[in-house]
Amino acid sequence: MLPGISTLAAPAPDLSAANTGFMLICSALVMLMTPALAFFYGGMVRVKSTLNMLMMSFISLGIVTVLWVLYGFSVAFGTDIGSVVGWSGEYVGLSGIGLTELWDGYTIPVYVFAVFQLMFAIITPALISGALADRVKFSAWALFVALWATVVYFPVAHWVWGAGGWLFEMGVIDFAGGTAVHVNAGAAALGVLWVIGRRVGFGKDPMRPHSLPLVMLGAGLLWFGWFGFNAGSWLGNDDGVGAVMFVNTQVATAAAMLAWLAYEKIRHGAFTTLGAASGAVAGLVAITPAGGSCSPLGAIAIGAIAGVLCAMAVGLKFRFGYDDSLDVIGVHLVGGVAGSLLVGLFATGGVQSDAKGLFYGGGLEQLGKQAVGVFSVLAYSLVVSALLALVLDRVMGMRVDEETEVSGIDQAEHAETAYDFSGAGGGAAARRGVPAPDAPAASVPHKAAPGTGRSTAQDPAAQDTAVQDTAAQNKKVDA
């Protein structure tokens, strides 16, 4: 997946147990990023849509995994067709791959490469969901994830990382997915927003995050998982490059967090928790494309620039009036574009590839290539995502109705709520909801037809009678 690796790797490698183990751990770390993202986003929405936000990320683990095995891996990393997509019959269903068959010039099995890349394919559509909080039908979202992965992510992954992909061949550097993952997801968010519009009450009602501790938990786990995302993208560590990537990931993230907090203190007067979490994520996004080509000092610069740029960019939605609920555009699109372009300035030519950036005597050539890569992926993702959303909106409707949105999407779409806030008498009310031992287990109450599996205890009419009985008894006592 990395330009220039063929000149660095040994001609006929053997399977390396160390690299294989390392990559399996990295894959597991990247997997953790999707639930981490769910918490990061989940804490930022209002109480009434917490579960929906968690589920919009989590469902990607299900849908994309199955599609990846069926055909996604083949489209992204199969034999090149016209520099646009790939296809290899033996990758379909991951059925024709030998256990010890190695991935294209590397020391790890194809299977390991396939699961590592799968985790990237999972988190990318999940990233989009943050822009769409509180208002999208879950069924429409699930279908969108399947279609978007198929027509946007799989081909774009081929362009950027697949042997023969047109951006790969051009020499665009996207170490671990600044372009294919973050710019791609951010542009898609913008495209879908154009179709679905703003939340009810955007700009008027307070839509404060309901749990910043959850946001911090998510951001911390993202940071942790990101080491797999970035350090693993060298597909091994027998030459130490993975370790450089690890260092760059850490320092860029730290610098971005500090930069965001400093900007915030100057601009708004406080060092906020959400700012620290957001700054860290902005740094992680920005170092993703660049971490394999810059030095640790370059990583500090990239992180600091991205931290300030993203902190400024999150205010754009109020200026332009689009409702990017959780700042997917402000953080992922802007951070991804920044990191991808900064490669053109900070590439040292000494680590991942011999391409040098402007500050290391390489002139503007690499910057130009990076710009082509970034803006072609941005434009493709923006247009196709908007079209997909438009079609889904026509066919099944993308949004829930206004009443559902206002009363809370969790209850309507998932028949659950995240927290039990029942106060006085809540314990008694909860006990009333427990079916009697001999009654059949109740299904979801609001969907159950009268008389089908509903316990007496849950029947409103029966409850009313019980209340009346109690009232009658009280009267007797008073008399």
Add this chain to the structure above:
Amino acid sequence: MKLITAVVKPHRLDEIKEALQSFGVQGLTVTEASGYGRQRGHTEVYRGAEYTVDLVPKVRIEVLAEDDDTEQLIEVIIKAARTGKIGDGKVWSVPVDTAVRVRTGERGPDAL
């Protein structure tokens, strides 16, 4: 008989409770409340977006008192609740027709 109601800063609750106990008050009711006075609420910032939060957390303390004790009790509460900063709260009293102890049925001052 009077009902004294105090809406005060939550962190003064313990002081007020102790002051009322030393005065000889037998019972009180405390409710978590929120509201604002002349100073309004406060501002919170999330990623640069400022939110005005009107309603700030308070506790509401309710005490039943005999008429003669009312003024003194109000003074006790004010002394314990005051920090001198904005948002210290309010205390007021209203007349009460009757009070009954649920367990015994005692009425009036005996019920306090």
